[in-house]
Amino acid sequence: xxxxLVRSEGAGGLAQWVxxxxxxxxxxxxxxxxxxxxxxxxxxxxxxxxxxxxGHHILYGKVVQLEKPFAVLVKRGAxxxxxxxxxTHYTVTALIKTKLxxxxxxxxxxxxxxxxx
Amino acid sequence: xxxxxxxxxxxxxxxxxxxxxxxxxxxxxxxxxxxAGTGDCCLLQLEPGLCAELEAGRSLVIRGxxxxxxxxxxxxxxxxxxxxxxxxxxxxxxxxKTPEELNGDQASCDIIHSQIAGFSNNYWELxxxxxxxxxxxxxxxxxxxxxxxxxKDQTSTFSKYTTEDLLSLIQASEEExxxxxxxxxxxxxxxxxxxxxxxxxxxxxxxxxxxxxxESWSLSKVPLRTCLEELGSLEPREMIEHILLSxxxxxxxxxxxxxxxxxxxxxxxxxxxxxxxxxxxxNLSEFQEVWQQSVPEGMTxxxxxxxxxxxxxxxxxxxxxxxxxxxxxxxxxxxxxxSLFSIRExxxxxxxxxxxxxxxxxKQTVGALLTKYARxxxxxxxxxxxxRRPIS
Numbered sequence: 474x475x476x477x478l479v480r481s482e483g484a485g486g487l488a489q490w491v492x493x494x495x496x497x498x499x500x501x502x503x504x505x506x507x508x509x510x511x512x513x514x515x516x517x518x519x520x521x522x523x524x525x526x527x528g529h530h531i532l533y534g535k536v537v538q539l540e541k542p543f544a545v546l547v548k549r550g551a552x553x554x555x556x557x558x559x560x561t562h563y564t565v566t567a568l569i570k571t572k573l574x575x576x577x578x579x580x581x582x583x584x585x586x587x588x589x590x
Numbered sequence: 591x592x593x594x595x596x597x598x599x600x601x602x603x604x605x606x607x608x609x610x611x612x613x614x615x616x617x618x619x620x621x622x623x624x625x626a627g628t629g630d631c632c633l634l635q636l637e638p639g640l641c642a643e644l645e646a647g648r649s650l651v652i653r654g655x656x657x658x659x660x661x662x663x664x665x666x667x668x669x670x671x672x673x674x675x676x677x678x679x680x681x682x683x684x685x686x687k688t689p690e691e692l693n694g695d696q697a698s699c700d701i702i703h704s705q706i707a708g709f710s711n712n713y714w715e716l717x718x719x720x721x722x723x724x725x726x727x728x729x730x731x732x733x734x735x736x737x738x739x740x741x742k743d744q745t746s747t748f749s750k751y752t753t754e755d756l757l758s759l760i761q762a763s764e765e766e767x768x769x770x771x772x773x774x775x776x777x778x779x780x781x782x783x784x785x786x787x788x789x790x791x792x793x794x795x796x797x798x799x800x801x802x803x804x805e806s807w808s809l810s811k812v813p814l815r816t817c818l819e820e821l822g823s824l825e826p827r828e829m830i831e832h833i834l835l836s837x838x839x840x841x842x843x844x845x846x847x848x849x850x851x852x853x854x855x856x857x858x859x860x861x862x863x864x865x866x867x868x869x870x871x872x873n874l875s876e877f878q879e880v881w882q883q884s885v886p887e888g889m890t891x892x893x894x895x896x897x898x899x900x901x902x903x904x905x906x907x908x909x910x911x912x913x914x915x916x917x918x919x920x921x922x923x924x925x926x927x928x929s930l931f932s933i934r935e936x937x938x939x940x941x942x943x944x945x946x947x948x949x950x951x952x953k954q955t956v957g958a959l960l961t962k963y964a965r966x967x968x969x970x971x972x973x974x975x976x977x978r979r980p981i982s
Contacts, residue, residue: 478649478651478652479634479649479650479652480648480649480650486645488684490683490684490685490686490707491682491683491686491687492680492681492682492683493620493681493686493706494676494678494681495678495679495681496677496679497678497679507626508624508626509622509624510622511594511619511622512621513620514594514599514602514618514619514620515617515618515619515620515686515704516608516613516617517613517614518612518613518614519612519613519614521690523689526602526603526606526608531606531608536689541635541636541637542635542636542641543634543636543682543713544636544640544644545631545632545633545634545707546631547630547631548630563652565644566631566707567682567684568641568644568645569682570641571688
């Protein structure tokens with residue numbers, strides 16, 4: 474079908490999600506894949522600065538109000554057939570108006586300083 | 591895996607040498623949700639107005655056949671879609687609170703276990719564009735309506751299109767499509783949108799202009815009722831009313847009677863098309879004479895009525911005129927200019943404007959288009975435009 478519908482999920486109004494922007498790529502630590510694995514702890518300082526602890530790194534970021542919000546689209550119904558109209562459609566699951574931007578280089582957490590032998 | 595505990599979070603803070611006193615008490619423990627890696631989620635960057643439309647519960651539609659670039663349509667606007675890559679990783683997280691939200695929320699659930707719904711390093715970017723409406727005319731021209739007597743119509747409905755059909759085939763918003771249908775004088779016959787075949791359209795128009803003449807009506811006060819009474823035996827009533835609506839402005843007088851104020855320019859233009867389509871080109875002065883004789887009594891035929899329909903060649907001796915319809919030219923900007931420059935090497939702004947006016951984006955001027963797609967020079971003291979590149 475040539476047309477894909479993009480519509481809101483329910484009558485209850487759209488959820489507001491948050492975008493977290495990180496430098497680099499996300500890679501699973503184990504070969505089992507990402508699902509269920511931890512990314513890290515997200516804190517905020519009392520001044521509202523986001524602080525993300527990922528593995529052995531600390532990242533400092535800032536809260537940015539997006540000039541152009543995002544819609545999060547989830548593809549639904551692929552492969553369904555039917556007599557009336559397009560069945561593949563994208564559902565708008567949420568809107569994103571805020572992002573946490575982590576642009577600074579991660580600071581490594583030094584746990585042990587090996588003693589010289 | 592098991593969910594992190596307060597003790598584990600605190601231990602991490604200690605290892606990281608962060609002072610909990612300087613932090614808000616709440617912490618988000620981020621993990622990847624079960625669907626996070628599947629790629630079923632993607633991001634669409636919203637242009638102004640679209641966010642409000644979605645929040646109001648309205649839908650957007652992505653349209654495009656396999657050979658077309660996808661566009662996104664709201665109720666009344668059309669946007670080109672393009673993938674924008676970022677060198678960063680974008681994670682989308684439901685239920686993640688901002689500092690303001692946390693400060694306002696005194697009920698302190700210290701640990702917020704947030705699942706990352708998905709991630710991406712690209713998103714869809716939108717740019718407002720002209721609706722792609724040329725296909726609309728093309729589809730309706732597959733089977734123009736030739737009148738009730740035409741045997742053609744009794745056969746298949748293959749090349750006939752309902753509003754729903756058009757919505758799924760045309761890369762434009764519903765409002766833009768309906769507006770264009772009105773501009774091209776399409777009408778609905780038995781649920782299908784049709785364009786009248788030109789000869790049939792002229793036949794209908796001729797019935798009306800003859801009647802205006804024989805009744806000595808003012809061109810600005812043509813009564814619908816009498817037209818239907820007098821012409822109803824010749825043509826379907828819907829067609830009579832349609833031709834009046836196409837070539838006139840409908841109004842209702844104080845007594846509640848429906849009248850039409852006829853569009854002189856549009857009628858003269860149609861008659862010119864009827865004359866011009868019979869040959870490649872015409873001697874200009876001969877054409878003007880025949881044309882003036884052909885238009886209804888009281889109307890004046892003027893060359894400026896033919897903008898975007900015909901072109902005068904002032905360089906030939908004698909001067910000539912030929913049919914050149916803007917709707918027959920390519921829709922894409924560069925292709926349109928290529929086409930125009932292959933018809934004529936150098937154009938004045940006055941001559942070319944009717945043939946590029948429709949290319950202007952929302953706040954774009956003809957001048958801006960010319961600057962981008964043409965090169966100017968002066969010829970005999972007159973500014974002319976020619977192609978930026980050699981035309982093959």
